[in-house]
Amino acid sequence: MVQQLNQDQTTEPQMTPEQQELANTILKLMQYQGRIYANNRPIRQTLKNLAEYLAGEKYQGIEDPTELSTLVDQALSASPKVFLREEEDGEVVFKTTKKGVAPELETGNKINPHSFRNRLYEGARPVAEPTPDELASRSRAGESHPTNLPKAAEATSAPTATAPTPSVTPPANRTPVVQPATSQPAVAQPPKPATPPVVEPVPAIAEPAPVIQPVQQAPVAQPAPEPTPAPVEVAPVAEAAPVATASRIIELAPGVEADLSLPTNQIMSEFGNHFRTALVKGLQSNNNLVNFGNEWFLEDMTTHYSKGDLRRVREYILEMGGPVTSGDIMNDVFNKRPQEGDYSIGRFSLDYRLSREKKDFEFAGTNDDHIWTTTGVPTIGTTRYKATEIGTDYKFLEDAALVDPSEVRTENGKLVWEHTLTFYEYENGVLPYDTSAKTIFPKPLLEEQKSVILRLEAPQLDVIYNAELRYPSGNRGGWIVGLEGFFSDNLVPGAVLVISQGNKSNHFLIEYKQGEEQEARLLFWDERRQRFVFRPIIFACAINREDALTPDRYSRIEGQHRLDESERKRNETVLATAFEYAGQRQGDSYYALLDDLHPVANIDRPFSHAYLRSLLSSSGAMFRQDESIPDAFYYKPPTSRR
Amino acid sequence: MEENTTLTPTSEQLEKLADWLRRSGRPQALDMLVRRYIEFLKEATTTK
Numbered sequence: 001m002v003q004q005l006n007q008d009q010t011t012e013p014q015m016t017p018e019q020q021e022l023a024n025t026i027l028k029l030m031q032y033q034g035r036i037y038a039n040n041r042p043i044r045q046t047l048k049n050l051a052e053y054l055a056g057e058k059y060q061g062i063e064d065p066t067e068l069s070t071l072v073d074q075a076l077s078a079s080p081k082v083f084l085r086e087e088e089d090g091e092v093v094f095k096t097t098k099k100g101v102a103p104e105l106e107t108g109n110k111i112n113p114h115s116f117r118n119r120l121y122e123g124a125r126p127v128a129e130p131t132p133d134e135l136a137s138r139s140r141a142g143e144s145h146p147t148n149l150p151k152a153a154e155a156t157s158a159p160t161a162t163a164p165t166p167s168v169t170p171p172a173n174r175t176p177v178v179q180p181a182t183s184q185p186a187v188a189q190p191p192k193p194a195t196p197p198v199v200e201p202v203p204a205i206a207e208p209a210p211v212i213q214p215v216q217q218a219p220v221a222q223p224a225p226e227p228t229p230a231p232v233e234v235a236p237v238a239e240a241a242p243v244a245t246a247s248r249i250i251e252l253a254p255g256v257e258a259d260l261s262l263p264t265n266q267i268m269s270e271f272g273n274h275f276r277t278a279l280v281k282g283l284q285s286n287n288n289l290v291n292f293g294n295e296w297f298l299e300d301m302t303t304h305y306s307k308g309d310l311r312r313v314r315e316y317i318l319e320m321g322g323p324v325t326s327g328d329i330m331n332d333v334f335n336k337r338p339q340e341g342d343y344s345i346g347r348f349s350l351d352y353r354l355s356r357e358k359k360d361f362e363f364a365g366t367n368d369d370h371i372w373t374t375t376g377v378p379t380i381g382t383t384r385y386k387a388t389e390i391g392t393d394y395k396f397l398e399d400a401a402l403v404d405p406s407e408v409r410t411e412n413g414k415l416v417w418e419h420t421l422t423f424y425e426y427e428n429g430v431l432p433y434d435t436s437a438k439t440i441f442p443k444p445l446l447e448e449q450k451s452v453i454l455r456l457e458a459p460q461l462d463v464i465y466n467a468e469l470r471y472p473s474g475n476r477g478g479w480i481v482g483l484e485g486f487f488s489d490n491l492v493p494g495a496v497l498v499i500s501q502g503n504k505s506n507h508f509l510i511e512y513k514q515g516e517e518q519e520a521r522l523l524f525w526d527e528r529r530q531r532f533v534f535r536p537i538i539f540a541c542a543i544n545r546e547d548a549l550t551p552d553r554y555s556r557i558e559g560q561h562r563l564d565e566s567e568r569k570r571n572e573t574v575l576a577t578a579f580e581y582a583g584q585r586q587g588d589s590y591y592a593l594l595d596d597l598h599p600v601a602n603i604d605r606p607f608s609h610a611y612l613r614s615l616l617s618s619s620g621a622m623f624r625q626d627e628s629i630p631d632a633f634y635y636k637p638p639t640s641r642r
Numbered sequence: 643m644e645e646n647t648t649l650t651p652t653s654e655q656l657e658k659l660a661d662w663l664r665r666s667g668r669p670q671a672l673d674m675l676v677r678r679y680i681e682f683l684k685e686a687t688t689t690k
Contacts, residue, residue, distance in 0.1 A: 070670060264677055272676065275649070276676055279675060294671050295672070301667075
């Protein structure tokens, strides 16, 4: 009888309500797994399987198997009378039995899988003692009988004349304790029986079966089904309130208090940032505690990498010709696989060590994609202008007043950025790190991180592009580079890009809005003739007409030179040129709408609508706003330019 | 996201966290450490 056994054993005092609940959940899961097992047959599960299954079920809102692995290990290790913890080939394994008792404790370190004899007579009830009248009638009939019938057949006794009668409850394992419900969600991870002990769980877990359903099953030892057999030290204390104390309120900041009697998940959800900030400060003060990104460990337990190891890593990155992940390095340089026991320590130690070798290694990854590069690796992207010039061109993005509103929306729970390509972006294969990009792309993981590699998957082409997001620094703005191939092969200026979140923080889908195949004359730069020309081109992407550089709107630009570098850097020159190409002549002035100026201003330099508007409204005598029409402006050229 | 906080872990709590980290035998995410820290705080207020 599971419950009776459990009640006889003490509860571990250190178990928290959350640990008890978790251990209870896992016990039910494993009992269901071993529902057709003998009572004493060990039911085995690896810690990894349990964590992955619970992550799949989003246990307590947690989806990270690593986090759950630690919680599970702690909870089950705190119940040694219910769960036997062992290590097999470097993997942590937990065992229990259908009765909710750890296997080793059942028969004094000797596991006896054979229990039919016990089960045959378990639950047997004694034949009812005859009443005095019955005794008397038997006596009159001449029967000889003992005055007292034997007591109820003991579970371990040999069969006797008073052995099981039809009134004995049949062994519960004849009764399907739970009908396998095929409609139920499948267990996330069928355990892979790596070793052939008696506890192969494949048939049980491999079935699509519910986890919580075992609550309904009857443990074998009981004649009547017990709905919730509680494990030994896992009393259902979830309902029990913690010991009442005078005050469980703590102050986190002036005016901010947390109630520690709330569940930890709730405290984390409401006050997590306060606790994180406080704890990080504390952890940083401990010399033996080190971190890489959000992971922490003890320095004296990290793996040591020699100068020679680091040299091999650098040579590997150069040989690969581009940034690589620390997983690639572990696999290819150090021949370590994720399933090896010390892998997580080795990988953390590698990341930590590389982060301290700033002269030779640069981190360009995210929390879920640790990417490293080194000096000498070819830069990503080919642009008309140097990186420093592009950074300066995008400097205005760091002023919130000069950026356009975000173009990001949410679709099916994922962020989607829809953006119309300008001539500048098309020519250089870049995108601005503006409000929209800052919403959708990952922030730097490390404080001094300069860039991050973005994996942009183009499903329309079945190609993955590695682009680089260069974060703003100093007086330079940020931008994304490396898309010139995607743009030039498939798009034209004015095309509409759609970028949506992928499976990792640096993984995205990049697509373009498709349209009817059409031919149109659009503006190009003729490198040979060093002139702007309108050329017919056939394309199948949808374009925004108001952003397209077509001859009907901008005929005056045909045959013109580009602005030289010094002219390009002067706002007034760029704007004046834009008016001359896009504006209507009115006496000694030009007149144009912002929407007509925007595409042509974005030939030589990037401008947002807000930036243009700000410049045109504040550039003194040359430019002035039409007070009667919003976003309409005049430009009066200086005498020398007329 | 950093928050202004007056909360300061004690050296004893930090040592307990370090012990827990050592016993876990593997690097841990910050949030796991924060959860353990909250558990220590709960235990401390329970046993007062």
